[in-house]
Amino acid sequence: MTEFMLNGTPVSSASPEDTPLLWVLRDELDHKGTKFGCGIAQCGACTVHLDGTPTRACVLPLSAVAGRQVTTIEGLASDAGEALKAAWVSEQVPQCGYCQSGQLMTAAALLEANPSPSDDEIVNAMNGNLCRCMAYGRIKAAVKVAAGRGEGQA
Amino acid sequence: MSRLAKPDLSRRRFLAGAVGGSCIMGLGLALPGCSPRSAVESLAAARPDATFAPSLWYEIDGTGAAHIFITKAEMGQHVGTALARIVAEELGAAWSQVRITHVDSHPKWGVMVTGGSWSVHTSFKALSQAGAAGRQLLQAAGAAHLGVPVEACTVADGQVSAGGNSVSFGTLVSAGLPEADLSAEALDALPLKAPEARQLLGKPVAALDIPAKSAGEAVYGLDATLPNMVYAVPLLPPTRYGSVLTRLEDGAAGSVPGFLQTLRIEDPSETIQGWGLVIAESLPAAWKAAEKVVAEWTPGPTAEVDEAALFAEGARLADDPAEGVRVVDHGEIDTVLAGATKTLSAHYRTASALHFTLEPQNALAHFDEAGHCHIHGGNQWQSLILPVLSKALGLAETDITLHQYALGGGYGRRLFGDQMIPAGLAARALGRPVKLVLNREQDSRFDCVRSPSVCRFDAALSAEGEVLGIDHGVAAGWPTLSMAPGFLAPGLNDSGRFDSFSISGADHWYTLPAHRVRAINNPLAQKTFLPGWLRAVGPGWIGWGVESFMDELAHAQGVDPIDFRLARLDGAGPNGGDSPANEGGALRLRAVLEAVRERSGWGRSLPQGSGLGVAVAHGQERGMPTWTACVAEVAVAGDAVSVKKLWQVIDVGTVIDPGGARAQAEGAMLWGLSLALYEGTAFEAGQVRDRNLDRYTPLRMKDVPELDIHFAESTAFPSGLGEPPLIAVAPAIGNAIFAATGKRVRDLPIRLS
Numbered sequence: 001m002t003e004f005m006l007n008g009t010p011v012s013s014a015s016p017e018d019t020p021l022l023w024v025l026r027d028e029l030d031h032k033g034t035k036f037g038c039g040i041a042q043c044g045a046c047t048v049h050l051d052g053t054p055t056r057a058c059v060l061p062l063s064a065v066a067g068r069q070v071t072t073i074e075g076l077a078s079d080a081g082e083a084l085k086a087a088w089v090s091e092q093v094p095q096c097g098y099c100q101s102g103q104l105m106t107a108a109a110l111l112e113a114n115p116s117p118s119d120d121e122i123v124n125a126m127n128g129n130l131c132r133c134m135a136y137g138r139i140k141a142a143v144k145v146a147a148g149r150g151e152g153q154a
Numbered sequence: 155m156s157r158l159a160k161p162d163l164s165r166r167r168f169l170a171g172a173v174g175g176s177c178i179m180g181l182g183l184a185l186p187g188c189s190p191r192s193a194v195e196s197l198a199a200a201r202p203d204a205t206f207a208p209s210l211w212y213e214i215d216g217t218g219a220a221h222i223f224i225t226k227a228e229m230g231q232h233v234g235t236a237l238a239r240i241v242a243e244e245l246g247a248a249w250s251q252v253r254i255t256h257v258d259s260h261p262k263w264g265v266m267v268t269g270g271s272w273s274v275h276t277s278f279k280a281l282s283q284a285g286a287a288g289r290q291l292l293q294a295a296g297a298a299h300l301g302v303p304v305e306a307c308t309v310a311d312g313q314v315s316a317g318g319n320s321v322s323f324g325t326l327v328s329a330g331l332p333e334a335d336l337s338a339e340a341l342d343a344l345p346l347k348a349p350e351a352r353q354l355l356g357k358p359v360a361a362l363d364i365p366a367k368s369a370g371e372a373v374y375g376l377d378a379t380l381p382n383m384v385y386a387v388p389l390l391p392p393t394r395y396g397s398v399l400t401r402l403e404d405g406a407a408g409s410v411p412g413f414l415q416t417l418r419i420e421d422p423s424e425t426i427q428g429w430g431l432v433i434a435e436s437l438p439a440a441w442k443a444a445e446k447v448v449a450e451w452t453p454g455p456t457a458e459v460d461e462a463a464l465f466a467e468g469a470r471l472a473d474d475p476a477e478g479v480r481v482v483d484h485g486e487i488d489t490v491l492a493g494a495t496k497t498l499s500a501h502y503r504t505a506s507a508l509h510f511t512l513e514p515q516n517a518l519a520h521f522d523e524a525g526h527c528h529i530h531g532g533n534q535w536q537s538l539i540l541p542v543l544s545k546a547l548g549l550a551e552t553d554i555t556l557h558q559y560a561l562g563g564g565y566g567r568r569l570f571g572d573q574m575i576p577a578g579l580a581a582r583a584l585g586r587p588v589k590l591v592l593n594r595e596q597d598s599r600f601d602c603v604r605s606p607s608v609c610r611f612d613a614a615l616s617a618e619g620e621v622l623g624i625d626h627g628v629a630a631g632w633p634t635l636s637m638a639p640g641f642l643a644p645g646l647n648d649s650g651r652f653d654s655f656s657i658s659g660a661d662h663w664y665t666l667p668a669h670r671v672r673a674i675n676n677p678l679a680q681k682t683f684l685p686g687w688l689r690a691v692g693p694g695w696i697g698w699g700v701e702s703f704m705d706e707l708a709h710a711q712g713v714d715p716i717d718f719r720l721a722r723l724d725g726a727g728p729n730g731g732d733s734p735a736n737e738g739g740a741l742r743l744r745a746v747l748e749a750v751r752e753r754s755g756w757g758r759s760l761p762q763g764s765g766l767g768v769a770v771a772h773g774q775e776r777g778m779p780t781w782t783a784c785v786a787e788v789a790v791a792g793d794a795v796s797v798k799k800l801w802q803v804i805d806v807g808t809v810i811d812p813g814g815a816r817a818q819a820e821g822a823m824l825w826g827l828s829l830a831l832y833e834g835t836a837f838e839a840g841q842v843r844d845r846n847l848d849r850y851t852p853l854r855m856k857d858v859p860e861l862d863i864h865f866a867e868s869t870a871f872p873s874g875l876g877e878p879p880l881i882a883v884a885p886a887i888g889n890a891i892f893a894a895t896g897k898r899v900r901d902l903p904i905r906l907s
Contacts, residue, residue: 020438026377032373033370035512036376036513036514037512037594039594040846040848076370088364089360092361092364094230094368095229095817096562096563097230097366098511098563099512104368127854127856132510132852134824134828139855
């Protein structure tokens with residue numbers, strides 16, 4: 001039995017310890033906002049925060065989260081997180097939307113570490129998150145809006 | 155080019171009637187015997203009315219809310235918002251009271267397909283008329299309620315008003331609206347709003363699907379669950395077709411906790427060939443077990459096919475002027491070529507490319523107690539896969555319901571719901587709901603790939619370099635031949651049938667003295683894989699060749715590439731357009747080209763190693779053109795190509811949702827860039843080589859250039875936008891590379907090394 005904190009609430013899983021966290025979140029704990037894209041930590045759709053650090057849940061074994069804090073899109077309630085979610089709407093960011101939970105989690109970790117990132121810092125932080133619809137311009141604009149700078153473009 | 159179906163529009167009718175405190179309104183094709191009562195009751199009771207095939211249903215309830223049923227798939231284009239805006243505009247509804255519902259595949263909804271950038275174009279007239287017919291009904295009821303003549307009433311914001319008094323839609327519906335039955339003639343006589351009177355179309359709007367997608371709350375097919383379901387992962391054969399699963403044993407999988415069994419798939423429709431499944435209580439268990447089961451195949455006949463063989467076969471066919479279904483043929487091109495002082499010939503090729511929807515293909519299938527099959531998952535063409543599922547499952551189409559979800563990417567992949575078949579077969583075999591999920595590598599292997607293609611061009615030139623004629627052969631795998639052969643179109647002079655989606659773009663709007671287009675199926679491609687409709691389809695590979703070769707001809711003649719194009723975009727004869735949908739013809743393409751010349755500062759001097767290139771496109775089909783002109787600025791250093799900026803001017807006619815339109819243009823242009831420089835794979839040993847992001851590398855944020863996108867002001871009939879802005883990007887880049895370096899690139903993806 002592996003115990004950890006999910007969005008501030010204690011949870012446990014009886015799955016084998018090598019089970020990727022992604023499937024524990026989605027199929028055992030019914031937190032389906034975190035998505036499956038590539039399975040090799042290259043697309044970012046499964047990004048969650050592990051003790052505040054953006055982490056790819058598709059390759060993270062359950063054993064690695066024992067006793068730690070996991071935050072998913074469902075629990076993204078920090079000031080930065082709320083600002084980002086609002087900016088995603090105001091900038092009309094999502095197209096198909098499938099990657100956006102991961103985009104938001106990566107962006108939230110960026111703004112929590114660096115509240116006023118430069119354009120280059122945004123691109124460097126977000127480059128690992130694939131958007132297959134290629135809504136990159138709006139993602140970047142929305143991060144700037146959430147950071148309190150930039151008018152956005154939508 | 156051919157449309158999928160050519161309905162008898164004289165059978166159009168608008169039918170409305172009160173049911174359960176609401177007023178239900180529908181517009182569609184009606185057979186004799188159809189009545190408003192039978193039509194609205196069929197909707198309310200969720201049963202089909204065999205005499206009525208709707209293209210739109212909507213309902214106004216007692217609160218005045220307008221519920222618009224969306225049969226199109228939501229895959230990022232905010233289609234429900236756009237379609238609802240069109241109805242609401244003419245209805246006079248308050249936008250805040252408009253609700254949309256994406257519907258399942260119940261036959262009562264009529265034909266269901268989302269693709270081809272068609273949704274707005276093909277729906278606009280019906281949605282506008284359906285809204286206007288509803289407005290007329292409400293206006294008459296409102297006039298009676300207010301005790302004034304109908305002509306005295308205005309309808310806006312969900313109210314009928316006259317002389318300072320108003321009554322809401324909700325009040326009128328609650329009081330009971332009369333039935334309505336309008337013929338096609340009556341519909342065509344309805345007054346539609348003049349463009350300047352519109353209150354919603356062309357105005358900014360927040361897309362209705364975006365809030366949920368910005369909070370992780372949108373529900374995709376992969377998120378669907380049912381009680382007691384099990385998970386299935388496939389064991390894919392070495393070839394798409396013809397492999398035989400000769401051995402399937404549990405092996406060591408029995409030791410994996412949660413493993414249930416293996417299952418051999420026998421598909422009577424022969425769509426799924428040689429599959430096994432691993433069934434388990436969880437996905438991780440299924441994947442773990444899949445590594446331990448013993449599966450062996452006798453490979454199919456294409457197990458050794460590689461990309462080079464596919465290209466060689468395409469070139470062999472394209473090079474033979476006798477090959478191909480004639481799609482364009484005027485001016486005796488063989489004679490012109492034989493008599494020409496000079497000729498210019500070239501091959502343009504595009505490599506295999508993947509859809510790579512970020513949500514891998516999946517399906518959740520379930521049989522209810524009555525034996526009805528329910529399949530949950532995102533799909534773009536329900537009307538295409540239902541007959542296939544019917545054959546595979548041995549059920550009537552009416553015994554199968556596809557439940558729609560948000561699509562985690564469509565791009566044409568989800569036009570074919572083939573992964574639903576093994577899910578359905580497994581659910582019946584196991585007597586439990588089965589959730590089938592492909593992992594990323596399997597999703598790539600099982601993709602309906604954009605076929606490798608070969609274009610062969612032969613131009614006849616005068617001594618002065620004037621173009622006297624062009625012969626153009628295009629060889630590729632044809633999606634329509636495999637998946638929807640009934641939609642193959644007849645060629646000229648009984649030269650055979652062809653896939654119009656795999657030749658569109660070759661029938662361009664340049665006026666040429668002689669021009670022949672030969673549509674050629676590459677049979678080796680057809681046998682090796684399932685060719686797919688990938689975003690922009692034929693124009694995505696044909697535009698690469700046409701617009702690059704135009705550039706070659708311009709340079710051969712020593713003429714500026716924009717001037718060269720403008721000289722041939724004269725709107726002469728058939729290039730003047732022949733319907734409201736392509737009104738203006740080549741002159742509109744000319745206008746966007748002139749506009750992009752201005753915006754891009756064409757002709758300005760650039761640093762060494764930099765260049766500007768231009769290309770135009772007319773979207774997906776001559777019958778519904780979206781006029782685009784693109785300029786690319788590139789910088790080349792050694793073998794490295796960097797795209798600095800892309801300009802595009804787009805004339806799509808009337809813009810419905812400006813923000814959504816721009817988003818589609820942004821995404822499609824970056825797709826064009828991605829396919830030009832970042833994406834592409836190759837067949838190796840009968841399968842695609844690059845199956846995950848370690849090797850298949852779509853464009854990322856750091857690769858995004860500056861974009862300058864401009865929509866032409868227009869009140870012309872709306873066309874489509876999901877695909878057209880993709881087409882001109884790659885040739886504009888290739889032509890810019892030539893301008894920068896003098897090196898002509900003829901293969902996609904572009905590799906200078």
